[in-house]
Amino acid sequence: MLEAIGVRRFEDLLLSLPEKLRLKGHLDIHPGRSEWEVVRDISALGNQNAGAGRYTCFLGGGIYDHHIPSVIDHVTMRSEFYTAYTPYQAEVSQGTLIAIYEFQTMISELTGLPVANASLYDGASAAGEAALLAASVTGRSKTIIAGRFHPHYRDTLKTYVEMSGHQVVVDPAPDHVADLDWLKANLDDSTAAVFVQHPNFFGQLEAMDEIRELTQAKGGLFVAVVDPSTLGILAPPGAYGADIAVGECQPLGIPMAYGGPVAGFFAANQKYLRQMPGRLVGETVDRDGKRCWTLTLQTREQHIRREKATSNICTNQTLLAHRATVYMSLLGPAGIRELGEQCHARASHAARTIAAIPGYSIPLSGAHVKEFVVQCPVPAADVVRCGLEHQILAGLDLGRFDSAWKDLLLVAVTEKRSAADILKLSEVLAAAAASSVGSGGPRG
Amino acid sequence: MVRVDNRLIFEMSSRGRTGYTMPKLDVPALSDDDAVPRKFRREKPPELPEVSEPEVVRHFTNISVLNHHVDRDFYPLGSCTMKYNPKVNDRAAALPGMSDIHPLAPEEVSQGALALLFDLKTMLAEITGLPAVTLQPAAGAQGELTAMLMCRRYHIDRGQPERDKVIIPDSAHGTNPATVRIAGMKVIEIKSNAAGLVDLEALKAALGPETAAMMLTNPNTLGIFERDVEIITALVHEAGGLVYMDGANMNALAGQIRPGDMGFDMMHLNLHKTFSQPHGGGGPGAGPVCVRADLAPYLPAPEVVRDADGRFRLDYDRPKSIGRLHGHHGNYGALVRTTAYLWLLGREGVERMSRMAVINANYLMTKLAPIFELPYAGPCMHECVLSGRKFKSNGVRTMDIAKRILDFGMYAPTVYFPLIVEEALMIEPTESETKDTLDRFVEIMRTIAREALENPEIVKNAPHTTPVRRPDEGKAAREAKLRWRPAAG
Numbered sequence: 001m002l003e004a005i006g007v008r009r010f011e012d013l014l015l016s017l018p019e020k021l022r023l024k025g026h027l028d029i030h031p032g033r034s035e036w037e038v039v040r041d042i043s044a045l046g047n048q049n050a051g052a053g054r055y056t057c058f059l060g061g062g063i064y065d066h067h068i069p070s071v072i073d074h075v076t077m078r079s080e081f082y083t084a085y086t087p088y089q090a091e092v093s094q095g096t097l098i099a100i101y102e103f104q105t106m107i108s109e110l111t112g113l114p115v116a117n118a119s120l121y122d123g124a125s126a127a128g129e130a131a132l133l134a135a136s137v138t139g140r141s142k143t144i145i146a147g148r149f150h151p152h153y154r155d156t157l158k159t160y161v162e163m164s165g166h167q168v169v170v171d172p173a174p175d176h177v178a179d180l181d182w183l184k185a186n187l188d189d190s191t192a193a194v195f196v197q198h199p200n201f202f203g204q205l206e207a208m209d210e211i212r213e214l215t216q217a218k219g220g221l222f223v224a225v226v227d228p229s230t231l232g233i234l235a236p237p238g239a240y241g242a243d244i245a246v247g248e249c250q251p252l253g254i255p256m257a258y259g260g261p262v263a264g265f266f267a268a269n270q271k272y273l274r275q276m277p278g279r280l281v282g283e284t285v286d287r288d289g290k291r292c293w294t295l296t297l298q299t300r301e302q303h304i305r306r307e308k309a310t311s312n313i314c315t316n317q318t319l320l321a322h323r324a325t326v327y328m329s330l331l332g333p334a335g336i337r338e339l340g341e342q343c344h345a346r347a348s349h350a351a352r353t354i355a356a357i358p359g360y361s362i363p364l365s366g367a368h369v370k371e372f373v374v375q376c377p378v379p380a381a382d383v384v385r386c387g388l389e390h391q392i393l394a395g396l397d398l399g400r401f402d403s404a405w406k407d408l409l410l411v412a413v414t415e416k417r418s419a420a421d422i423l424k425l426s427e428v429l430a431a432a433a434a435s436s437v438g439s440g441g442p443r444g
Numbered sequence: 445m446v447r448v449d450n451r452l453i454f455e456m457s458s459r460g461r462t463g464y465t466m467p468k469l470d471v472p473a474l475s476d477d478d479a480v481p482r483k484f485r486r487e488k489p490p491e492l493p494e495v496s497e498p499e500v501v502r503h504f505t506n507i508s509v510l511n512h513h514v515d516r517d518f519y520p521l522g523s524c525t526m527k528y529n530p531k532v533n534d535r536a537a538a539l540p541g542m543s544d545i546h547p548l549a550p551e552e553v554s555q556g557a558l559a560l561l562f563d564l565k566t567m568l569a570e571i572t573g574l575p576a577v578t579l580q581p582a583a584g585a586q587g588e589l590t591a592m593l594m595c596r597r598y599h600i601d602r603g604q605p606e607r608d609k610v611i612i613p614d615s616a617h618g619t620n621p622a623t624v625r626i627a628g629m630k631v632i633e634i635k636s637n638a639a640g641l642v643d644l645e646a647l648k649a650a651l652g653p654e655t656a657a658m659m660l661t662n663p664n665t666l667g668i669f670e671r672d673v674e675i676i677t678a679l680v681h682e683a684g685g686l687v688y689m690d691g692a693n694m695n696a697l698a699g700q701i702r703p704g705d706m707g708f709d710m711m712h713l714n715l716h717k718t719f720s721q722p723h724g725g726g727g728p729g730a731g732p733v734c735v736r737a738d739l740a741p742y743l744p745a746p747e748v749v750r751d752a753d754g755r756f757r758l759d760y761d762r763p764k765s766i767g768r769l770h771g772h773h774g775n776y777g778a779l780v781r782t783t784a785y786l787w788l789l790g791r792e793g794v795e796r797m798s799r800m801a802v803i804n805a806n807y808l809m810t811k812l813a814p815i816f817e818l819p820y821a822g823p824c825m826h827e828c829v830l831s832g833r834k835f836k837s838n839g840v841r842t843m844d845i846a847k848r849i850l851d852f853g854m855y856a857p858t859v860y861f862p863l864i865v866e867e868a869l870m871i872e873p874t875e876s877e878t879k880d881t882l883d884r885f886v887e888i889m890r891t892i893a894r895e896a897l898e899n900p901e902i903v904k905n906a907p908h909t910t911p912v913r914r915p916d917e918g919k920a921a922r923e924a925k926l927r928w929r930p931a932a933g
Contacts, residue, residue: 001803001804001807001879002803004807004810004811005803005806005807005810005823006810007806007823010799010802010803012823013802013803013806013823014669014700014802015823016668016669016671016823017671017700017701018671018673018674018701018706021674021701021702021705021706022700022701023699023700023701023702026791026792026795027570027571027699027791027794027795028570028791029566029567029570029571029786029790029791029794030787030790030791031790031791031792032787032788032789032791032792032793033787033788033790034788035530035532035788037787038532038536038784038787038788039532039535039536039539041787042536042539042542042560042780042783042784042787043539043540043541044556045541045542045556045557045559045560046539046540046541046542046556047541047556048541048553048554048555048556048559049541049542049545049549049553049554049555049556049557050545050546050549050550050553050554051540051541051542051544051545052544052545052546053540053541053544054540054541055549055553057546059546059548059549061548062771062772063547063548063771063772065544065546069463069464071463071497071500071501073538074501075500075501075504075505076504077534078504078505078508079513079514079515079516080508080509080510080511080513080516081504081508081511081513081724081725082515082534082722082724083513083514083515083529083722083723084511084512084513084514084723084724084725085519085521085524085526085723085725085726086524086723086725086726087511087725087726088856088858089512089846089847089850089855089856090912090915091847091850091907091910091911091912091913091914091915092510092511092512092850092855092910092911093510093511093512093725094507094510094511094911094912095507095508095509095510095511095725096511096725096726098452098507098510099504099507099725100725101452101926101927101928102452102453102454102928104926104927105454105927105928106490106492108926108927109490109491109492110490110492112490114927115926115927116926116927118726119727121582121586121770121775122582122770122771122772123771124768124770124771125582125586125769125770125771128769132626152768152771152772153771155767155768156767156768156769156770156771158767159593159744159766159767159768159769160626160769163593163596163597163626163627163628163766164625164626164627164628165628205480205481205484209483231486231490232486232490233480233485234480234484234485234486235483235484235485235486235487236486236490239486239487248771255543255544255777256543256544256545256546256547257537257542257543257544257545257776257777258542258545258546258547258554258557258772258773258776258777259546259547259770259771259772259773259774259776260547260582260728260770260772260773260774260775260776260777260778261582261727261728261730261775261776261777261778262771273924273926279726280926281926282920282921282923282924282925282926283920283923283925283928284915284916284917284919284920284923284925285915285916285919286912286913286914286916287913287914287916288912288913290912290913291450292915293915293920294915294920296917296920296924296926297921297924299921301618303617303618303619303861304618305618305622306618306621306622306631307621307622307625307631308625309618309622309625311622311626312588312589312619312622312623312626313583313585313586314583314584314585315583315584315585315716315726315727315728315729316583316726316727317582317724317727317728318724318725318726318727319722319724319725319726319727320724320727320728322504322724322725326500326504328492329453329463329492329493329495329500329503330462330463330464330495330497331462331463331464331492332457332461332462332463332464332492332493332494332495333489333490333491333492333494334460334462334489334494335462335463335464335466336489336490336492337489338466339466341474342466342467342469344474344478344480345469345471345472345473345474345478346469346471348471348474348475348478349471349472367478367479367481367484369480384550385550388550388552388553393546393549393553396548415466415467416467418467418470419470419471420470422471
């Protein structure tokens with residue numbers, strides 16, 4: 001090949017590289033391994049992790065241990081989906097385009113909003129993109145976060161907007177739901193958007209109607225951050241007047257995978273279509289009048305608009321959106337409702353069981369559907385540690401986020417958690433309280 | 445093969461069908477006390493399709509075969525590095541303890557994941573020559589944003605908030621200028637010179653006390669190495685700016701030369717390009733950012749660190765950090781795949797990878813230049829950019845040529861980019877392809893060029909054999925039909 005190119009040696013192709021900077025020896029990384037060694041070595045690392053195959057998982061906080069139907073791996077790992085790229089050449093990409101169009105339709109149905117995009121990186125960055133959109137369409141500079149909002153989503157949202165001069169104001173939410181008086185005091189003509197997570201970070205339902213009314217009266221956009229696995233039983237954002245709904249598709253057939261790759265979704269009112277971030281697939285006809293699909297409205301996107309674009313997103317998370325599409329196809333309306341009801345029934349049973357353990361209580365009285373907060377008689381970190389001894393991920397120690405919450409444990413219950421799992425969790429909680437009594441009594 | 449069933453999944457729906465099983469409810473049913481208050485309840489069920497499991501399998505199988513993909517044949521989509529991805533990567537990512545782990549699990553039971561991330565950071569630091577690495581960005585564009593936010597924070601931190609201008613060559617990808625704006629800075633575009641490279645005079649004129657950074661793709665989007673890179677980085681440094689490398693084209697350089705050694709201060713890598721991810725129809729990717737040591741405090745939080753006792757942990761205590769860009773740790777599954785890929789390749793494999801990518805691209809360039817036109821002289825690096833303008837007089841545009849390639853069972857190159865080349869065809873073969881495949885592609889291109897001169901209609905009306913032919917994009921944009929709705933009545 002070098003001869004055909006017309007050079008004597010490979011190095012002759014690199015003459016424009018500064019000779020003194022060329023690597024002389026080898027890179028300081030390991031020599032190559034065989035395929036078997038790679039699998040062996042990564043398996044060994046996997047054995048040091050608390051995989052949900054070995055540990056019973058009550059951890060949530062945005063990523064949940066739901067069952068993943070076998071069909072999903074089977075069809076989404078087909079090379080045709082797996083090894084194609086962005087469907088630039090629509091003629092040989094109809095498979096990807098149809099699957100995205102179906103995803104957009106299903107997200108639109110679940111959220112009750114007319115348009116949804118082809119996916120974003122994850123729920124948190126989708127919230128960031130929504131904040132950028134709101135700032136851009138309103139020309140306003142303040143973003144309000146109301147209620148008990150996921151701290152990682154809050155931080156991501158701040159990263160997305162603060163550097164371009166926008167201010168993010170966060171509700172202290174002393175009762176762990178939106179403080180409407182605080183909201184009224186902070187809402188003004190400079191408010192671009194109000195973000196509310198529902199159910200919120202503590203699993204509580206927020207006063208969406210009231211918050212929407214207050215927000216829209218001031219001309220701000222009302223953005224709901226929702227968990228799609230609850231939307232079979234909870235009113236969709238469109239029904240309570242949200243302008244935008246964003247969230248995380250992970251509960252819909254995507255592995256937890258240490259939090260990624262997952263897929264964010266973004267649905268909105270029709271009037272924000274032209275400012276929406278991310279890719280969109282639209283229906284059209286081909287030269288022979290045949291129905292088909294193509295990427296559309298690309299004039300919104302960075303490769304055309306360059307510095308005038310409102311988002312810089314390019315590659316997104318199509319393969320994960322496919323997983324969610326297959327999941328929603330399998331479940332249908334009945335399945336998505338049953339999923340919500342099962343999580344709700346199991347979570348309620350878990351909460352009642354835990355409330356009966358001496359020293360433990362369920363401090364928040366509001367309705368919860370999948371996840372709830374437990375007040376522990378000992379630091380939640382101790383409960384978590386005790387769980388590990390019994391192969392249980394007992395929940396999320398909320399003290400990680402705020403020292404005032406050190407005795408609070410956030411417990412998530414999916415359809416996979418049986419009565420026996422819940423019993424095992426309650427035994428761990430009882431043991432954690434007892435062992436602490438033995439070592440000097442409950443603290444705090 | 446003709447596809448008979450062209451229904452969407454919604455059009456297959458029949459009341460009452462489902463494709464799932466759910467465990468029997470073995471806890472008490474909800475009591476009235478626990479029920480969701482009426483005002484929060486969903487009234488109208490979502491109109492998801494009602495289909496059986498076999499229908500779901502058939503539907504997605506049937507639509508999948510309408511795609512072209514790397515496992516089928518050549519995919520020379522320039523700038524996207526459509527290499528073959530070893531299947532062991534996917535096996536590794538699906539292993540127990542890799543795909544089923546929770547991002548908020550305690551660190552003492554996440555040591556395997558943290559060790560893997562730490563090892564990957566170490567390898568990427570060595571390959572780029574930039575020692576501090578974040579793996580959090582979920583894609584290249586988010587990596588760019590990470591770096592530009594860090595740049596902004598760096599200048600503010602040094603008491604120079606007035607430095608908010610970022611210089612970008614006109615050949616750059618659109619994400620560069622879009623990113624700069626979102627990071628709260630302003631773009632100064634500079635023209636490329638006659639050789640398609642950074643014009644040093646234009647650069648000097650653009651530099652000043654407000655310069656925050658320069659973003660440079662190297663090799664650039666023409667596939668040409670910026671031969672003056674040392675002068676460029678020195679000039680920007682002299683003016684007090686940082687130099688950012690868009691690492692989209694790292695497949696040309698890995699194991700040959702290191703961005704850190706060329707004077708770059710920060711860069712992103714597209715793991716789905718250089719470091720082997722299945723592109724998934726448009727993601728997931730991953731966009732780690734590598735920076736010089738003194739910029740480390742600005743990296744996103746948390747960062748994986750190794751303590752003196754050899755244990756790994758996540759460091760959240762990073763007061764100068766730009767913050768978070770992702771709900772958790774980025775696209776971990778993609779990071780496992782890249783780790784598997786780099787372990788498989790090792791140092792010799794990485795060097796061979798870029799060597800073969802450069803040889804393949806130059807081979808194609810040499811063979812195709814006489815058939816088309818090479819607007820900027822080679823040698824090229826990992827990709828080459830040709831122009832199809834000589835066929836314009838026959839009414840044949842580059843888009844027609846791209847569509848005609850599809851008839852021969854291969855994917856089309858990137859077209860009309862970079863913007864500075866008229867009727868551009870950007871071709872990236874990657875190291876995966878054998879000479880036989882490249883020769884087949886050259887033969888196809890030669891045939892199409894002949895057709896364009898002798899029988900232009902066949903090219904202008906292409907494609908002829910694909911499942912659909914030239915979707916009406918104007919109609920799609922005008923009507924903006926972005927979701928399925930049942931037919932009226």
